[in-house]
Amino acid sequence: MNNLVPLSYYLVLSAILFACGVTGFLIKRNIITIFMSIELMLNGVNLSFVAFAAHWQKLSGHVFVFFVMVVAAAEAAVGLAIIIALFRTRETLNIDQVNLLKL
Amino acid sequence: MLHLILFSVFALVCVGGAVNLLLQRHPINSALSLVVVMGALAVEFLLLGAEFVAAIQVIVYAGAVMVLFVFVIMLLNAGEEERSNGSRVAWLLGIPAVLAGMVIVGWALLSEAGSVALGVTPQAQEAFGNAPAISQLLFHQFLLPFEVTSILVLIAIMGAVVLAARPESAQKTKKEI
Amino acid sequence: MTPTLHLWLIPILPLAGAAINGLFGKRFSRRSVAAIALTFCGAAFAMAIWIAARFSSLSLPHVESFPRWLLEQGLGTWIRSGTFSVDYSFALDQLSLVMLLIVTGVGFLIHVYSVGYMWEEGGYYRFFSFLNLFMFFMLTLVLASNYLLMFVGWEGVGLASYLLIGFFFLRDSAAAAGKKAFIVNRIGDFGFLIALFLMIRHFNSLDFSQVFNTILQNSQQFPIEKSGAGVLTAIALLLLLGACGKSAQIPLYVWLPDAMEGPTPVSALIHAATMVTAGVYMIARSHVIFERAPSALMVVAIIGTLTAFFAATIGIAQTDIKKVLAYSTVSQLGYMFLACGVAAFSAGIFHLMTHAFFKGLLFLAAGSVIHAVGGEQDMRKMGGLRKHIPWTFWTMTIATLAIAGIPPFAGFFSKDEILWRAYQASWIYWLVGVVTAFLTSFYMFRLWFMTFFGEYRGAAASPVHEEHASDSRRGVSPPHGHGHGGVHESPPIMLVPLVTLALLSFVGGWIGVPGSLGGENHFDKFLGPVFRSATPNINTGNAQPGEVVPPERTTEGAEPKTGHSTEIIFTGISVGAGLLGLFLAWLLYIRSPQLPDRIAGSIHGLYSAVAHKYWIDELYAWLFVKPLIAISGTVFWRGIDQGVIDATLNGSADGARELSDEVRHMQSGNVRSYAAWVAVGATAVIAYMVWVGLRTP
Numbered sequence: 022m023n024n025l026v027p028l029s030y031y032l033v034l035s036a037i038l039f040a041c042g043v044t045g046f047l048i049k050r051n052i053i054t055i056f057m058s059i060e061l062m063l064n065g066v067n068l069s070f071v072a073f074a075a076h077w078q079k080l081s082g083h084v085f086v087f088f089v090m091v092v093a094a095a096e097a098a099v100g101l102a103i104i105i106a107l108f109r110t111r112e113t114l115n116i117d118q119v120n121l122l123k124l
Numbered sequence: 125m126l127h128l129i130l131f132s133v134f135a136l137v138c139v140g141g142a143v144n145l146l147l148q149r150h151p152i153n154s155a156l157s158l159v160v161v162m163g164a165l166a167v168e169f170l171l172l173g174a175e176f177v178a179a180i181q182v183i184v185y186a187g188a189v190m191v192l193f194v195f196v197i198m199l200l201n202a203g204e205e206e207r208s209n210g211s212r213v214a215w216l217l218g219i220p221a222v223l224a225g226m227v228i229v230g231w232a233l234l235s236e237a238g239s240v241a242l243g244v245t246p247q248a249q250e251a252f253g254n255a256p257a258i259s260q261l262l263f264h265q266f267l268l269p270f271e272v273t274s275i276l277v278l279i280a281i282m283g284a285v286v287l288a289a290r291p292e293s294a295q296k297t298k299k300e301i
Numbered sequence: 302m303t304p305t306l307h308l309w310l311i312p313i314l315p316l317a318g319a320a321i322n323g324l325f326g327k328r329f330s331r332r333s334v335a336a337i338a339l340t341f342c343g344a345a346f347a348m349a350i351w352i353a354a355r356f357s358s359l360s361l362p363h364v365e366s367f368p369r370w371l372l373e374q375g376l377g378t379w380i381r382s383g384t385f386s387v388d389y390s391f392a393l394d395q396l397s398l399v400m401l402l403i404v405t406g407v408g409f410l411i412h413v414y415s416v417g418y419m420w421e422e423g424g425y426y427r428f429f430s431f432l433n434l435f436m437f438f439m440l441t442l443v444l445a446s447n448y449l450l451m452f453v454g455w456e457g458v459g460l461a462s463y464l465l466i467g468f469f470f471l472r473d474s475a476a477a478a479g480k481k482a483f484i485v486n487r488i489g490d491f492g493f494l495i496a497l498f499l500m501i502r503h504f505n506s507l508d509f510s511q512v513f514n515t516i517l518q519n520s521q522q523f524p525i526e527k528s529g530a531g532v533l534t535a536i537a538l539l540l541l542l543g544a545c546g547k548s549a550q551i552p553l554y555v556w557l558p559d560a561m562e563g564p565t566p567v568s569a570l571i572h573a574a575t576m577v578t579a580g581v582y583m584i585a586r587s588h589v590i591f592e593r594a595p596s597a598l599m600v601v602a603i604i605g606t607l608t609a610f611f612a613a614t615i616g617i618a619q620t621d622i623k624k625v626l627a628y629s630t631v632s633q634l635g636y637m638f639l640a641c642g643v644a645a646f647s648a649g650i651f652h653l654m655t656h657a658f659f660k661g662l663l664f665l666a667a668g669s670v671i672h673a674v675g676g677e678q679d680m681r682k683m684g685g686l687r688k689h690i691p692w693t694f695w696t697m698t699i700a701t702l703a704i705a706g707i708p709p710f711a712g713f714f715s716k717d718e719i720l721w722r723a724y725q726a727s728w729i730y731w732l733v734g735v736v737t738a739f740l741t742s743f744y745m746f747r748l749w750f751m752t753f754f755g756e757y758r759g760a761a762a763s764p765v766h767e768e769h770a771s772d773s774r775r776g777v778s779p780p781h782g783h784g785h786g787g788v789h790e791s792p793p794i795m796l797v798p799l800v801t802l803a804l805l806s807f808v809g810g811w812i813g814v815p816g817s818l819g820g821e822n823h824f825d826k827f828l829g830p831v832f833r834s835a836t837p838n839i840n841t842g843n844a845q846p847g848e849v850v851p852p853e854r855t856t857e858g859a860e861p862k863t864g865h866s867t868e869i870i871f872t873g874i875s876v877g878a879g880l881l882g883l884f885l886a887w888l889l890y891i892r893s894p895q896l897p898d899r900i901a902g903s904i905h906g907l908y909s910a911v912a913h914k915y916w917i918d919e920l921y922a923w924l925f926v927k928p929l930i931a932i933s934g935t936v937f938w939r940g941i942d943q944g945v946i947d948a949t950l951n952g953s954a955d956g957a958r959e960l961s962d963e964v965r966h967m968q969s970g971n972v973r974s975y976a977a978w979v980a981v982g983a984t985a986v987i988a989y990m991v992w993v994g995l996r997t998p
Binding site: 025026029030031032033034036037038040041042043044045047048049051053054056057058060061064067068071072074075078080081083084086087088090091092093094095096097098099101102103104105106108114 | 135138142154161162165169174177180184188189190192196199202214218222225233234252258262266279280283285
């Protein structure tokens with residue numbers, strides 16, 4: 022397909038998504054929401070990969086996105102399991118109260 | 125032209141969904157906005173000729189991972205967030221850092237918009253990002269990462285099962301037996 | 302090419318003895334320790350005799366280094382730095398032969414004496430180890446062929462002196478005395494070192510022959526410094542400072558009276574016969590430098606004269622028998638310095654030799670006296686001992702006559718020659734010298750009378766008394782037949798050295814009989830080649846005060862400027878001074894014993910000053926010691942050590958701790974702050990990468 026949208030537009034969109042993900046990570050208190058911000062970040066990165074793959078006509082970018090998704094899925098599974106275990110012990114989903122690893 | 129319009133519309137949807145994720149207080153609302161983002165992204169992928177990726181984006185990401193998120197939110201009965209300020213550092217250092225980073229990246233990208241490297245994308249081939257093409261790559265060049273990733277998933281499954289299991293259930297099953 | 306004399310063996314033998322006794326002596330019996338010490342010291346003495354016998358066949362000066370097989374290992378050179386090099390080499394000429402014989406001979410006799418004297422002291426092996434160590438250093442000093450090796454011996458005898466003075470180290474006063482000796486010596490050594498540096502700078506060598514030849518052959522560059530300013534004067538004055546420290550002259554004499562805390566053989570060997578004479582030897586050795594710095598030479602003479610007189614005045618009021626002898630030593634050293642100061646170097650060495658005999662004898666006999674009365678050193682508690690300890694009495698008498706300058710004993714010839722040569726430089730020197738001779742005779746005969754005559758005023762009164770008891774500090778008696786009790790004579794092993802030295806004190810002066818009395822002054826002639834130097838510029842006319850008497854005139858009577866008759870008159874005057882002192886002592890201590898107290902009462906202020914040694918020690922303490930300790934305490938200790946060094950160390954530790962205290966707040970357990978930091982870091986990396994990307998064209 023002949024795409025007339027400049028690559029940089031896609032990259033800017035990817036950057037915006039990534040920034041939103043980071044911001045969400047920083048300002049949200051609910052653990053699950055933070056997790057979702059991480060997924061948002063990953064999505065932004067996926068977009069960037071695909072954009073470059075289209076630009077350079079290399080399919081490796083798509084394959085990498087494939088792997089990113091697999092890993093994100095696995096990570097989501099394990100992370101949510103951890104959150105469940107955490108909720109069982111601490112009865113809270115507030116990340117500010119998960120602070121025992123301190124000096 | 126059409127591309128540009130489609131791109132802009134769905135880009136707005138993406139950004140809107142992302143911002144909404146930040147603004148909502150209840151996690152379920154954030155989860156649903158994330159689904160919207162992922163859907164819009166799938167369209168963007170299609171615009172870029174990545175058919176396979178768009179498909180699995182919808183199936184795997186929006187269809188499985190986000191469902192899992194929603195299940196967990198409902199399971200844990202997560203309520204609205206309270207207003208508390210736990211980390212000054214996050215607000216004072218993190219937000220400005222993110223803003224600064226984005227400004228830098230944006231400026232770098234847009235100022236180079238005229239150059240060839242980031243300019244108009246070249247002609248795409250037919251059947252660029254379809255399944256056979258990807259599978260050719262996946263099972264020939266990237267076979268090893270593929271297999272390793274499958275093991276990774278296996279481990280993740282086991283980990284999730286172990287982590288999320290109820291502690292008493294092991295004893296109960298023993299007693300019942 | 303004369304065959305090697307193995308000069309290096311002479312110092313090494315006592316060193317071996319010191320090492321054996323020092324390392325293993327604790328397990329040996331006293332006999333073995335004594336045997337080892339005597340063997341090695343005696344071997345050195347025997348070698349010295351052997352060399353003396355062969356002396357006339359040697360070409361001089363005879364310089365040699367280590368044996369060839371050691372040299373081939375490259376061990377002969379000590380320092381090599383560019384064109385400057387220092388070797389381990391020993392040299393023998395007439396002067397060092399004389400010193401060698403004195404050191405080994407008198408040293409050996411004192412070793413023999415100590416076997417008996419120290420028999421019942423603890424640390425027997427340690428004593429002889431130190432004594433042999435001292436011999437090693439002293440012989441190194443005497444035989445060295447360059448200033449640096451001499452300095453090694455110089456420092457080493459200081460060390461041995463410290464070790465031996467503080468031999469009874471459990472006694473605070475002894476330990477303090479040892480420290481004082483070493484520290485005051487160090488002040489002199491500082492001068493010596495600066496002189497060495499100047500020599501390296503200007504002569505590029507420290508070897509005796511090289512330095513002296515450089516001076517002699519470059520008379521434009523090193524002229525006679527009449528103005529009193531110049532390199533040679535500086536070197537000479539600094540060397541003089543070193544000699545003042547070692548030979549106990551003003552202002553660095555204060556350690557010698559305190560050094561009497563050590564055992565008496567130590568006082569005899571180190572502080573009478575050998576170590577304190579090292580300064581005189583060094584000045585005599587450096588005569589080339591001194592002769593070309595007339596003002597420095599004048600300073601030497603003035604210091605010598607002043608010290609001689611000053612110490613003699615103190616000596617007349619002392620009551621401790623060893624202290625009298627100590628001040629007497631300082632005074633006699635002043636005579637030697639006076640001799641060197643008027644360029645009568647061989648006269649100075651002559652007096653050094655006779656002094657070694659009679660002063661060594663005086664100390665040993667004093668030790669015998671102290672041993673006889675069971676440790677008492679105060680003369681006021683002695684008296685009438687001549688009946689009980691005849692051998693000691695007679696030997697001490699000979700020594701006293703020698704030091705008082707009564708002919709034909711040794712001291713007469715040497716002292717008389719010094720006075721005669723002093724007169725030729727300035728009548729002031731001569732006058733003070735004669736007065737000092739009178740004082741010397743007075744206090745020595747005072748000692749003699751108080752100790753041996755009159756009634757016994759002490760504790761160990763009758764032969765049936767015991768109790769040497771309380772004195773752990775005194776060497777008591779070696780095993781002899783009868784038990785301790787009362788005043789008793791010393792055993793033979795202590796008497797033999799006394800008799801030998803008495804004999805030497807009697808005949809020792811006869812090799813230097815001056816021409817005016819019919820002799821040929823063999824001593825002067827023997828040392829002539831050493832002190833002769835090719836300096837035709839020196840004024841051979843009437844010597845003015847402070848000017849150098851030409852060294853060609855080393856033989857008495859060779860060119861009698863003022864004639865024999867004058868000399869005989871002056872000789873008579875000095876003998877008269879000695880006899881006058883004898884008479885006065887007899888008057889005050891035998892005839893009218895109540896007189897001394899009345900005189901002391903009438904000139905109470907002056908007497909008090911003299912009895913308190915003019916409060917010099919207190920002055921030094923107030924002037925130097927107290928301020929130094931105060932500065933050490935406040936500036937160095939509190940200010941620098943605690944304030945700077947400790948503070949820096951502790952401060953850096955505290956700083957590290959505080960820093961980590963601050964930094965650990967990062968580890969708050971708060972995940973969001975971690976995320977924030979990650980974001981900051983990521984932004985930094987992005988910025989950097991963009992910057993790099995923009996830089997590349």
